[in-house]
Amino acid sequence: GAGVSQTPSNKVTEKGKYVELRCDPISGHTALYWYRQSLGQGPEFLIYFQGTGAADDSGLPNDRFFAVRPEGSVSTLKIQRTERGDSAVYLCASSPGRGAYGYTFGSGTRLTVV
Amino acid sequence: AQTVTQSQPEMSVQEAETVTLSCTYDTSESDYYLFWYKQPPSRQMILVIRQEAYKQQNATENRFSVNFQKAAKSFSLKISDSQLGDAAMYFCAYVERSEKLVFGKGTKLTVNP
Numbered sequence: 001g002a003g004v005s006q007t008p009s010n011k012v013t014e015k016g017k018y019v020e021l022r023c024d025p026i027s028g029h030t031a032l033y034w035y036r037q038s039l040g041q042g043p044e045f046l047i048y049f050q051g052t053g054a055a056d057d058s059g060l061p062n063d064r065f066f067a068v069r070p071e072g073s074v075s076t077l078k079i080q081r082t083e084r085g086d087s088a089v090y091l092c093a094s095s096p097g098r099g100a101y102g103y104t105f106g107s108g109t110r111l112t113v114v
Numbered sequence: 115a116q117t118v119t120q121s122q123p124e125m126s127v128q129e130a131e132t133v134t135l136s137c138t139y140d141t142s143e144s145d146y147y148l149f150w151y152k153q154p155p156s157r158q159m160i161l162v163i164r165q166e167a168y169k170q171q172n173a174t175e176n177r178f179s180v181n182f183q184k185a186a187k188s189f190s191l192k193i194s195d196s197q198l199g200d201a202a203m204y205f206c207a208y209v210e211r212s213e214k215l216v217f218g219k220g221t222k223l224t225v226n227p
Contacts, residue, residue, distance in 0.1 A: 042118075043217050044217070045215060091159065098213070105151075105158055105160075106158065107158040
């Protein structure tokens with residue numbers, strides 16, 4: 001596609017539920033990144049994929065968070081047993097190779113846990 | 115750990131005037147990249163300007179330019195001829211070979227007509 005697409009745009013869920021957030025990167029972009037942006041803060045790194053594999057998942061806060069990219073294109077961020085502290089905007093970005101040459105971000109998913 | 119500091123939570127400028135947003139960073143690396151991103155209410159991070167650390171020449175993109183002071187680890191953004199559409203959150207960001215973008219907390223820019 002022309003840009004990075006993230007769905008849903010907004011998600012409200014109850015505490016304890018499971019959610020999936022989807023990212024559809026620019027076609028051909030091998031690198032894909034997930035960031036979390038809490039209110040009033042800059043985005044914080046969660047995980048980085050190069051192709052199908054997670055090259056760096058050091059930013060995932062705990063084992064309730066998991067992400068996959070099975071075919072090297074679309075990625076899904078999965079959050080189990082959601083907590084109110086998980087409420088944030090989850091941003092996805094992709095790049096054609098090394099990120100320093102250009103990241104394209106999506107518009108994010110605003111997750112609200114009530 | 116690398117950090118990025120934006121010391122101005124909010125800034126305002128009159129339309130057609132010039133404004134400078136500040137950013138400092140901390141790193142022990144010599145090869146890295148610096149960015150300024152704009153985030154309007156639509157939430158999408160839009161790249162404004164990019165600077166390679168090994169280049170001494172300051173990057174420019176139309177009305178946007180940077181003052182990159184490598185020794186001082188400073189990377190400020192100058193917006194000339196400010197327009198109403200420039201109003202947004204601006205984030206300074208850094209990346210080196212780890213591929214992890216590190217962002218500052220942002221500066222909210224208001225443009226007054």
